Amino acid sequence: MTLRDSATRIGRAGMVVTWVALAGLAAVYVRALEYTPVEVNQGAAQKIFYVHVPAAWSALLAISITGLLSMLYLWLKDRRIDLAAAASAEVGVAFATVMLTTGPIWGKPIWGTWWTWDARLTSTLFLFLLFVGYLVMRGVLVDPGVRGRLSAVIGIMGLILVPFIHLTVYMFRTLHPAPIVLKPSAPSLPPVMLVTLMSSLGVFTLLYIGFMMQRYALGLLHEAREEELAHAS
Amino acid sequence: MRALVRAAWHIALKDIAIEWRTKTAFASGLVFAVLVLAVLFFSRDPTAVSSQDIAPGALWVTFTFAAMLGLNRAFLLEREMRALDGILLTPVPKAAIFWGKFGANLVFVGTIEAISLPLFVLFYDVPIWIQLGELVLVIAMATIAFVAVGTLLSAMAVRTRYAELMLPLLLLPFLVPPLVGGVQLTARLLEGRPLSDLGGWLRLIGAFDVAFVTLAALLFPVVLDE
Amino acid sequence: MPPSADVVLSAAGIARRFAYRPVLTDVALTLRRGEVLLLVGPNGAGKTTLLRVLSGLLHPSAGHVNRPGAIGMVAHEAMLYPALTARENLRFFARLHGVDGRARVDELLEQVGLASRADDRVGTFSRGMLQRVAIARALLHEPALLLFDEPLSGLDATASRTLVELLQTFRERGTAMIIVSHEMERLGRVATHMARLAAGRLGPVESLAGRNAAAVFADLMRGDL
Numbered sequence: 175m176t177l178r179d180s181a182t183r184i185g186r187a188g189m190v191v192t193w194v195a196l197a198g199l200a201a202v203y204v205r206a207l208e209y210t211p212v213e214v215n216q217g218a219a220q221k222i223f224y225v226h227v228p229a230a231w232s233a234l235l236a237i238s239i240t241g242l243l244s245m246l247y248l249w250l251k252d253r254r255i256d257l258a259a260a261a262s263a264e265v266g267v268a269f270a271t272v273m274l275t276t277g278p279i280w281g282k283p284i285w286g287t288w289w290t291w292d293a294r295l296t297s298t299l300f301l302f303l304l305f306v307g308y309l310v311m312r313g314v315l316v317d318p319g320v321r322g323r324l325s326a327v328i329g330i331m332g333l334i335l336v337p338f339i340h341l342t343v344y345m346f347r348t349l350h351p352a353p354i355v356l357k358p359s360a361p362s363l364p365p366v367m368l369v370t371l372m373s374s375l376g377v378f379t380l381l382y383i384g385f386m387m388q389r390y391a392l393g394l395l396h397e398a399r400e401e402e403l404a405h406a407s
Numbered sequence: 408m409r410a411l412v413r414a415a416w417h418i419a420l421k422d423i424a425i426e427w428r429t430k431t432a433f434a435s436g437l438v439f440a441v442l443v444l445a446v447l448f449f450s451r452d453p454t455a456v457s458s459q460d461i462a463p464g465a466l467w468v469t470f471t472f473a474a475m476l477g478l479n480r481a482f483l484l485e486r487e488m489r490a491l492d493g494i495l496l497t498p499v500p501k502a503a504i505f506w507g508k509f510g511a512n513l514v515f516v517g518t519i520e521a522i523s524l525p526l527f528v529l530f531y532d533v534p535i536w537i538q539l540g541e542l543v544l545v546i547a548m549a550t551i552a553f554v555a556v557g558t559l560l561s562a563m564a565v566r567t568r569y570a571e572l573m574l575p576l577l578l579l580p581f582l583v584p585p586l587v588g589g590v591q592l593t594a595r596l597l598e599g600r601p602l603s604d605l606g607g608w609l610r611l612i613g614a615f616d617v618a619f620v621t622l623a624a625l626l627f628p629v630v631l632d633e
Numbered sequence: 634m635p636p637s638a639d640v641v642l643s644a645a646g647i648a649r650r651f652a653y654r655p656v657l658t659d660v661a662l663t664l665r666r667g668e669v670l671l672l673v674g675p676n677g678a679g680k681t682t683l684l685r686v687l688s689g690l691l692h693p694s695a696g697h698v699n700r701p702g703a704i705g706m707v708a709h710e711a712m713l714y715p716a717l718t719a720r721e722n723l724r725f726f727a728r729l730h731g732v733d734g735r736a737r738v739d740e741l742l743e744q745v746g747l748a749s750r751a752d753d754r755v756g757t758f759s760r761g762m763l764q765r766v767a768i769a770r771a772l773l774h775e776p777a778l779l780l781f782d783e784p785l786s787g788l789d790a791t792a793s794r795t796l797v798e799l800l801q802t803f804r805e806r807g808t809a810m811i812i813v814s815h816e817m818e819r820l821g822r823v824a825t826h827m828a829r830l831a832a833g834r835l836g837p838v839e840s841l842a843g844r845n846a847a848a849v850f851a852d853l854m855r856g857d858l
Contacts, residue, residue, distance in 0.1 A: 428717075497730050
């Protein structure tokens with residue numbers, strides 16, 4: 175199958191997934207705003223939590239997949255794997271942006287300042303900047319072979335960096351609410367809020383998949399066009 | 408294995424010999440370190456912030472920024488007359504090039520740190536003698552971390568047209584764990600806390616060293632590949 | 634059929650792309666001891682790329698290169714450290730080749746006529762002198778094949794003459810060579826074969842035995858029609 179054919183099929187499928195996910199997102203918003211109780215300490219602002227946390231999750235998922243695909247690329251050397259890794263990185267940057275903007279919006283009414291140098295926001299900021307650097311570097315490299323190899327190196331290093339950044343977070347004194355969900359013991363959210371959160375997580379994962387497929391399809395199209403231009407001259 | 412060590416040794420010696428003869432990167436790195444130390448000292452309100460409070464941060468910012476200045480030098484010198492191609496035409500394994508460059512970079516950065524440290528004590532009036540040995544250990548561990556990653560990334564950056572921009576851009580996120588750890592450990596050591604109390608941060612930097620020195624050595628040949 | 638033990642290099646099906654564009658397409662080549670191939674062709678034809686693939690510095694996108702013999706390369710850049718002296722440069726590369734440094738380096742410096750400047754920094758050298766140090770570097774490990782990329786470019790008449798004489802000595806010793814150059818008049822006597830690379834494709838390899846280099850060149854050009 176040619177690159178263009180693959181791109182069309184995957185792009186169409188991705189669009190379907192995205193629309194389903196967006197519908198799910200609307201449903202989650204309704205549930206979060208109307209049917210989930212208001213948190214007693216933080217008030218209505220706390221509801222950003224249902225977007226902020228899943229965005230962070232999707233960003234992390236995206237970065238991990240970029241890392242794994244990078245390893246696969248160095249092994250199999252298939253340029254489509256490189257295109258997929260780059261697509262995931264771009265989607266990850268988008269979700270990280272959502273997390274980094276909802277964080278301050280949530281923080282301002284609670285703590286009185288827009289940006290708190292709290293550890294979890296800061297570590298996401300650094301991972302965000304790393305992957306922006308990854309995309310900038312891809313932008314200046316012309317040859318797909320060099321671009322793929324150097325991107326794969328950053329992708330793998332970035333993946334291994336994630337746990338270190340999170341460990342640094344845990345050990346640094348922080349303002350961030352103590353981890354409610356990902357504690358070793360049972361999550362301490364009341365069930366009704368937990369369901370909203372889990373639904374949102376599911377929707378955001380689906381959103382990641384949809385965006386990723388569409389961005390990958392676009393990458394395949396770019397690649398096809400570059401080849402056609404090169405052979406024309 | 409012995410061939411790899413020998414080759415790395417010769418490459419490191421060559422780098423050090425060249426830097427010794429020209430001294431440009433070293434001089435710039437040193438001047439920069441002194442400037443940063445001084446500027447950070449003066450860019451605070453002395454009635455509100457004691458020099459001891461900002462000392463650990465100032466020290467580590469100085470070290471990392473001076474290191475970044477020096478790291479690009481390692482591969483720029485290979486590009487002047489494409490000497491790196493000359494090395495690649497010999498039977499020397501690519502990993503030896505990494506270890507040689509890593510070693511030379513450690514000497515380079517280490518020397519700048521060794522000269523900056525007394526100036527640091529002078530400017531910031533810190534009780535460094537309390538636990539000098541432990542402090543040197545912490546500095547060594549964190550330096551290994553950012554020099555390992557920096558060596559790999561400078562080899563990459565030099566392949567783009569924007570090496571001076573790409574290196575800091577890509578390197579800074581990797582500096583967070585050793586930098587934060589370094590600052591925390593330095594602050595505690597200067598307060599007089601024993602090293603045994605600080606196992607958590609030490610283990611973090613130690614694990615980072617093992618993980619990233621290994622990863623950098625493994626991935627380096629990929630960066631040199633054409 | 635000459636014995637295959639004589640083969641110093643063989644390549645088949647070599648292709649190489651850069652930024653999506655084909656730079657080399659289906660290049661095949663075999664070289665034996667004592668053969669000197671003069672490679673001509675227009676700028677941008679891919680000659681430098683071909684040399685880099687043959688030397689091993691570049692991986693081909695397709696095809697395979699067999700290197701039964703050791704290879705030395707003299708490229709457009711000298712592949713030296715300007716801050717080090719000629720002697721220091723050569724000793725460094727000798728160590729990397731696992732060659733016993735001192736005697737061999739002195740001998741090579743003598744051979745290329747730079748013994749008097751051995752302890753001067755290479756950054757102060759003229760282009761002709763740089764070329765000679767580069768040749769010494771390429772010879773350190775006694776290669777069976779030498780690759781030259783435009784060796785005479787940037788040299789004045791005297792330096793050119795010196796270099797061509799050096800190449801003659803190599804030929805007489807039986808070292809195989811591939812020389813990329815426009816300078817047919819000067820190098821026509823050194824070469825045993827000629828071939829033309831154009832738009833990434835290698836034309837037929839013509840023997841120069843008993844023929845005039847200019848005539849062979851004209852033949853190769855005509856093949857383009």
